[in-house]
Amino acid sequence: MKKKKQLEKLEWLRRFSETCGVSGFEGRMKALLQERLAAYGDVSYDKLGSVIFTKKAEEADAPKIMLASHMDEIGFMVKYITKEGFLRFTCLGGWWEQVMLSQRVIVHGSKGDIVGVIGSKPPHILPPEERTKVVQKKDMYIDIGANSADEVRELGVFEGCPVTPDVKVAAMGDGKTLVGKAWDNRIGCAVMADVMDNVLADGSPNTVYGVGTVQEEVGLRGAQTSANLLNPDIAFVLDTCVAGGTPGVADDVAPAVIGKGVAITIFDASMIPNTALRDFALATAKEIGVPTQISISEGGGTDGGRIHLSGCGVLTLTFSIPTRYIHSHQSVIHIDDYLGAVKLITAMVEKLDKAKYQELLAK
Template sequence: MAKLDETLTMLKELTDAKGIPGNEREPREVMKKYITPYADKMETDGLGSLIAVKKGEENGPKIMIAGHLDEVGFMITQIDEKGFLRFQTVGGWWSQVMLAQRVTIVTSKGEITGIIGSKPPHILPPEARKKPVDIKDMFIDIGASSRDEAREWGVAPGDMVVPHFDFTVMNNEKLLLAKAWDNRIGCAIAIDVLKNLQGENHPNVVYGVGTVQEEVGLRGAKTAANKVQPDISIAVDVGIAGDTPGVSEKEAQGKMGDGPQIILYDASMVSHKGLRDLVVSVAEELNIPHQFDALPGGGTDAGSTHVAGEGAPSLAITIATRYIHTHGGILHRDDYENAVKLITEVVKRLDRKTVDTITYE
């Protein structure tokens, strides 16, 4: 693997961390380690979202930059008498990307490796072979011979299960392959925006937030926004890369390497026109590459932040990523760095007058 620089080391630690919804302690600790040097104050909300406060102008508007800490994964629900584990998906999964994949079960006694299994095709009738295996018929094999042995190893109902996947810099070193880009890349962007603001005058107070439980209903963004009460909110997340075989531009416009995606519309929110116009104008002024997308399905933390409290103008800025909600995804490092640059420059322009103008756009 290519030698890891400071940024790649951070990205590896963030994506290697294990944290399904409701179990975000490990990625929260990694984010906390990297963002604390750039924050004036660290807080959490009641669900465990991490809130790093960077003060510019004390009484300036409050700007929330939110990435979510959780990743899609699974939870153990039962151990059968032969030691096989039944599980529940936590977050959205498609059955065809799950079977025969390696997973890590996080138990009270440490981590255990398993594989998602099902009946072999050799014993299935011809009609059944043509159909995808239902998730409810899958199980996890950890090599235990009985329920008692699995329990002795520390396995218990409620244990977190995450994909097993190694962070990899690909032959094209701009392309990064890892699990949990959704949404540790958003957490990394929040960290680097605060880092970029060191020594800079910004006419506001910036909140770099790692939210919890996004994948099960944008829940942590709601509680974090209720605590912060932002004047402006930007959710940073992954978007769909439509640059692989079989995907038409009508289905997904995004292309890796073409810049951060400015989301016009998704199932959780119509993006705020005034904020969107400002972001686009800054990108054009500074020649920062960017692209647009609209997603009829799915949503981001902006779906919660824009209706929290009395409401806040909100926008989602995303990184085009291949194969999200699977074991491993690919994104382009330039898109990540351009997103950091764009958001940093937008923050510098968000003084009280500008925010008031945006709010009543």
């Protein structure tokens, strides 16, 4: 039975990663989360598109805990069709030019999905001055095998079509390391779904909201609208962080590595976490034997940046799964970090009753 459950988890991880859903076009991922959490009858939405699964407390004044995981992945949008049938695009989320050329993508047109590739010049025709020059995003294009603008439109492709990376999940050497697209932040969605399963099975003294937010990669937008709607007391943001431990990445820039535990953020560009909640997380992890690491991001933020400022303030903490090569077509995670995150967050949700919340609030 244990092996069967592990296989089921792996299959859900595969589906989460491979599902297409760039910022502003999260519908497929939203549908998948609703399938995954079908046991929850109480499902609602904010007006931007975030999906909310609710487990209500018996007592009206019980703490309200928000588990926020963004559904969107980085990708592209068609902005112009050339007369020759190539697609110019704009980026949805932060891309670095050197990870983009010659990568396969899927263009989601009105008549279905079409495979494309971000075009590149072969080295045979590159003059010496271009060989070390980075190609700018504005000069890139997508080739979908069409011969004219009219043919592109006949295929159902138009300005405004979303485009996602075309990548399948694969297990790597040790069997626990997975490579795939969109772990930022589909692994956070998987953590949220598993914790909500545990809450439904084991109970909680609190009202717990499992929230799949939208448009995080373009400005933390769904975090703001969903937090405004729910007015939570406590928020756990479930996301990824840049993993270190690879050549050229300094330990003081990315101290967390894959396979060594869930990372607890002590600082990012959008938020200083609630220190009492941080200390409670570290104490709980030690008590239940879950390894943790520290994450710091001086150049990026998470949904917590908007959530902790909503209303009169929300006690907020970010948990991250260390991930190699985020914001590229291929990223790498370790299953043990994901399982540890589920165990730790479930324990914290169970412990956070009214008395504990008031204690944290007073610190």
